[in-house]
Amino acid sequence: MFFYLAFIASGAIGGLTSITQLFTSLANRSGAPVLPEIVKSLGIDLSAILVFTLLYTRENKAKNAQLAKLSREESLSKLKLRVDQNKIISVSDLRGISRLVILAGPAAYINESYKRSEYVTEGLLERGVLVIPFATDGNYFEFASEDSKVDLSIDEKKKRLWQLRPIYIEDWSNWIAEQKKLANVSLESPVYLSLRLDGRVRGSGTGYPPWNAFVAQLPPVKGLWSGILDGMDGRVL
Template identity: 35%
Template structure:
């Protein structure tokens, strides 16, 4: 679904006083949707009402991350069961075959296997156990890394932003509606990144890119007054024309704390600025130091409008990490 379809309000208001006659709302066009406030609507819901995905926000939780992990890797649980059962069986076979090996090596009169056969069986059991245990350990480590990544993404999704139409949302509420690009740094660095995106603004908007500038770092003493003034002008609140292009972060300290935590985990510094590009489903597509490669994004990402709308939504590239 495109960001433009989600940001248009096609419903009409109805008078709140009982003395006024009821006026039915005008029917909306099929391609228009309502972008409500991030706060849940008060009042009772009617039976059969479909929850709006833009307002159905849930706080970050390990249970939610587990569900997303299962959706991303649906066969991991099956593999863990098969490989785990095989490892247990190979371990038991190794233990049960150990007396036969000892008896064959000691020349016991009741030995049923020769030394060569006992050694062969014991080697097969030990090798099978080692391979299966390695596969189980690899899947467990992959699941642990995946859960850590999903929990970080859930924490990032809890950060708040404000659109140009004054709607306040959580970042997670834009999943399925926008490919968000976060730019963090000093005001001068963020303004320079925004200026670099201007030549590709139309192509990026067609691909659902929404930029969130995060100028939470203090400017260095070497920055000129002209650069500071230009940065301040570039970071003014977005106008109505920027509804599909730029959003304003709220509670900048929450964004800063998240970036500082991730930079510390990755062993990176914030001095040169950082960016994070998110997929349409909210997962991290890529990240790095400085400014994104706007030219590459403008051609790599599939459009969110046209004949293939929705069909190519998942082709955002592989899931990246905090580089």
């Protein structure tokens, strides 16, 4: 961007010089450069100013968009979560540990998302996925096993996957509303956002999260590739 400004300044100086020469040539003063050459030089200078101004504007917009995105992600990192009755953490405390999936919608949407995740619970946990259910209608999602004969070990894994609870609801509501506004999504639409291990937004969408796609796309957090691929879960939004 510095060089773009330098080229714009250079073109402006060259353009002023060409304009001065143009007036001199039109006045038919002795020693004035040939008129076609002056016009050609002026055209080059003006073209350079236009091109580099457009490039600078594009880069400046991209920079501002990046800064705004980083600001939103920083705001997200400060939001609070309850792990259990005795422990409250920030979203940032889970960076490098878990891939968070934020669900925002009415309780019915949260409950259906939970049911759709049951068959891939182990796969999600192996990839460090933890769910943050945010019920926008004021109802709270509570884990409950519908089958009394369910394997207790599987039951505990489901609880672990869905154990996080957002607190300071107004802060969460404001952050999610801002994301919907920026994405031109209706405030009433249920949405999900998936985060990378580094805490940046990896994907988002309306409707139910693609649990099976998460299992297929994300590498396990333990094993041969643990550490090497930390945070490298695809491009960020």
